[in-house]
Amino acid sequence: MTDPTSAVASAPNGRHEADLLIIGAGPAGLYAAYYAGFRGMNVAILDSLPEAGGQVTALYPEKLIYDVAGFPAIKGQELIDNLVEQAAPFNPTYFLGHRAEEMTHDEAAGTVTVTSHKAMAIVCKAVLITGGIGTFTPRPLPDAEEFEGRGLRYFVPKLDALADQDVLIVGGGDSAFDWAHNLQPIARSITLIHRRDRFRAHEHTVEQVLESPVRVMIHTEVARIIGDERVKAVEVFNNKTDEREILDVQAVVAALGFTADLGPLTRWGLQQEKRHIIVDTAMRTNLDRVFAAGDITEYDGKVRLISVGFGEAATAVNNAAPVIDPSLKLFPGHSSDQP
Numbered sequence: 001m002t003d004p005t006s007a008v009a010s011a012p013n014g015r016h017e018a019d020l021l022i023i024g025a026g027p028a029g030l031y032a033a034y035y036a037g038f039r040g041m042n043v044a045i046l047d048s049l050p051e052a053g054g055q056v057t058a059l060y061p062e063k064l065i066y067d068v069a070g071f072p073a074i075k076g077q078e079l080i081d082n083l084v085e086q087a088a089p090f091n092p093t094y095f096l097g098h099r100a101e102e103m104t105h106d107e108a109a110g111t112v113t114v115t116s117h118k119a120m121a122i123v124c125k126a127v128l129i130t131g132g133i134g135t136f137t138p139r140p141l142p143d144a145e146e147f148e149g150r151g152l153r154y155f156v157p158k159l160d161a162l163a164d165q166d167v168l169i170v171g172g173g174d175s176a177f178d179w180a181h182n183l184q185p186i187a188r189s190i191t192l193i194h195r196r197d198r199f200r201a202h203e204h205t206v207e208q209v210l211e212s213p214v215r216v217m218i219h220t221e222v223a224r225i226i227g228d229e230r231v232k233a234v235e236v237f238n239n240k241t242d243e244r245e246i247l248d249v250q251a252v253v254a255a256l257g258f259t260a261d262l263g264p265l266t267r268w269g270l271q272q273e274k275r276h277i278i279v280d281t282a283m284r285t286n287l288d289r290v291f292a293a294g295d296i297t298e299y300d301g302k303v304r305l306i307s308v309g310f311g312e313a314a315t316a317v318n319n320a321a322p323v324i325d326p327s328l329k330l331f332p333g334h335s336s337d338q339p
């Protein structure tokens, strides 16, 4: 199946219209995209990251999750793939790599316009903010921008993409070690470099990697990436001895962590508490036509879990339905009754 999120949306004049705009393609946003499609809404979904999946894809795609209802255990990325597939029949339009910057209301027209940092204006009848902990940006590998997408990557949502390649993983945390462990049977060779001699990853995974054929180099950093069209090799150096070595690799996975920034969302006049958006029981924010769900919401008793985000997404979308089209009811009916 082709990846439904891969078609980077483009729109004439940088303007797109939708019934519902979802800001944030993490688990809550993706489930909301399904639910809104089920309710007959035309949906746009926007995320600052180049991949759908939010924290799950960015931080723990290979970890097993045990507390999603109906799945005794499911890998993070598999859950995200399933969510994308569940929404796909309703053809949501994905704007990946777009950070929501500005929001304006047109009360007379009954619309809200959200503009991304790439000047894409999405005009909609309601907005659902599923922004998690905010704009989530991978810490960049210094001076390597030109190789991004040409051998240098910050995510590995599909391990097969690195089959039979020589891979350099940069980092000493959970993502670096999870990828080293899981890519080991798939890649031709793996070298993991870390600038310190202590790792921040789960002890058991570190042991597994150290006992595997993965080459682990401590006190080691990237000096430069060598290549033209694509990565061909990487020069690394020991930050204690300045000893240098050229590694022949075709892929570099930089797992240097992420920075999260609520940034633009804080400027829209939303009522907030400790970097979260206050919602009522219908997931309404204080702004007309603007709802929120998932990790970003705050109310008494809030629990930040995927399963809770799913419930909030369904509540938010169904409450947005009569706002978008007054003839629609709150209760959606049962999906099992649909043809």
Ligand SMILES: Cc1cc2nc3c(=O)[nH]c(=O)nc-3n(C[C@H](O)[C@H](O)[C@H](O)COP(=O)(O)OP(=O)(O)OC[C@H]3O[C@@H](n4cnc5c(N)ncnc54)[C@H](O)[C@@H]3O)c2cc1C
Pocket (backbone or CB within 6 Å): 023, 024, 025, 026, 027, 028, 029, 046, 047, 048, 049, 053, 054, 055, 056, 059, 060, 064, 065, 066, 067, 098, 099, 100, 101, 130, 131, 132, 133, 134, 135, 136, 264, 265, 293, 294, 295, 296, 304, 305, 306, 307, 309
């Ligand atoms: C290591 C780890 C393990 C975890 N394990 C579990 C577990 O076992 N079970 C469980 O239930 N939960 C677990 N969680 C928590 C779970 O991942 C979160 O509860 C869940 O991801 C929240 O989903 P969300 O859709 O609300 O937000 P997120 O997953 O944070 O997604 C929000 C998305 O919004 C985007 N965004 C934000 N602001 C903007 C903007 N202005 N413009 C465009 N895009 C924007 C971000 O880029 C991001 O992709 C774990 C978390 C971590 C870090």
